[in-house]
Ligand SMILES: Nc1nc2c(ncn2[C@@H]2O[C@H](COP(=O)(O)OP(=O)(O)OP(=O)(O)O)[C@@H](O)[C@H]2O)c(=O)[nH]1
């Protein structure tokens with residue numbers, strides 16, 4: 001038993017799924033449907049809360065996670081420490097796995113973790129670690145919480161900020177760690193504002209309360225809430241903590257909780273159970289309802305079929321077979337059409353990207369020249385390094401804004417497209433169900449399917465060096481000759497840098513669109529396949545279990561009722 005009790009809703013959802021799976025085991029259904037039920041069961045069981053711990057460097061993010069786990073797994077310190085995204089999830093054996101950008105994976109002992117995730121042992125992430133996964137046998141994690149330690153934003157190491165930002169879209173909730181010294185800075189306010197867009201739920205944690213008196217903490221809390229309200233955070237949830245005291249208390253294993261940790265732990269578990277868990281149960285219930293209604297429809301037809309004479313049954317079977325084949329043809333045609341539309345979207349992205357690069361080359365060159373004039377004193381290698389880091393930032397900016405706009409554009413196009421295709425599929429299903437109902441003289445209530453089409457974002461930018469060391473003989477050149485030479489070299493790298501990143505982005509969009517479309521098409525086919533297979537299986541099983549069909553309808557009615565209830569917003 002985990003520390004989180006299962007909710008009543010979750011238990012009845014589990015039981016509804018078991019009932020349907022048991023019916024499947026009796027042989028009443030079909031393979032696709034069984035797979036669907038098993039995937040729903042898995043979805044329900046995988047109720048996990050991906051909880052990122054975010055904030056400016058040195059606020060105590062890693063210390064907070066250590067305190068939650070009651071042990072000092074993560075390195076902490078007075079200089080910027082964490083440089084790699086680190087996920088910590090439940091596991092019986094304490095260990096860590098390193099995922100490299102090359103795709104390689106390596107298991108390591110927790111004792112050498114610092115060699116991979118700290119700025120001092122892995123400066124600028126030269127070991128090219130993409131992420132780290134830690135397993136740890138903590139009861140807190142066993143409830144289904146995955147903690148994510150992140151590099152501090154606003155760190156002097158710019159790559160750390162980028163690492164964190166590119167990860168945010170994957171989390172369910174985040175704890176923004178602030179501290180009493182000072183409670184919130186302008187950078188943090190801006191950061192919180194940007195987070196609101198990406199993360200469904202934010203908690204705020206004012207850490208290091210041991211450094212202030214109770215009265216000061218209370219004042220700081222008010223100040224923090226005011227500031228959060230000012231930046232339009234609706235009813236912000238603020239917690240107070242001393243990660244230092246909390247860890248000490250867990251180590252000593254006793255004493256009154258003065259750290260604030262218990263309140264926070266309780267809230268996080270409730271959040272997982274009540275809010276996230278309910279959303280999940282609701283979505284599983286909606287899908288299960290679909291399955292149960294399909295099965296009932298088929299079961300009712302099956303019952304009807306038993307009352308028919310063999311000749312009449314054969315005639316109706318032939319008619320239904322014809323309908324099923326026709327449906328399958330229509331769905332295949334729909335698939336072809338869908339792929340055509342997907343290709344059009346990809347072509348549009350390519351066009352936009354090319355236009356972006358073309359428009360940016362002269363602009364970036366102009367910006368580089370202005371920056372160059374502003375730094376009239378620098379020359380030689382130093383000037384090269386300065387211009388290069390400026391250029392990298394510029395290129396990053398070119399694509400960052402573009403991607404946001406492009407993502408919004410694609411999202412809108414996909415929304416329209418998926419809406420249309422879901423409607424087409426529903427129309428096909430409705431026609432089939434009506435015709436089958438008419439054939440067997442039973443009432444039909446079509447339940448619309450819903451499969452949203454979404455594209456996940458996993459893009460990483462690659463910023464490569466464009467300025468390489470100057471040949472030593474050039475360094476003897478007088479300043480008035482050397483400076484323009486350095487500028488020209490950098491200018492020469494602009495297009496290459498833009499093209500290289502455009503290529504990566506193009507490939508990334510292509511892959512993501514392809515994967516999403518394939519998944520969407522598969523979902524649509526599965527929704528139709530569930531109905532056609534159920535009808536086939538029930539019609540060709542006339543001689544097995546004559547007595548089973550009637551109770552099946554009653555059982556399905558009960559499941560339908562439960563799922564309808566569970567799928568309602570509470
Ligand atoms: N007094 C006090 N110090 C704390 C507390 N929590 C963390 N610290 C100290 O703050 C410093 C930074 O802690 P970390 O946990 O490394 O901070 P971080 O946010 O993970 O830092 P980065 O990984 O560099 O972004 C360390 O010296 C900690 O000992 C606390 O509750 N009280």
Ligand SMILES: [Mg+2]
Pocket residue numbers: 061062063075076081082149150152
């Ligand atoms: Mg840290």
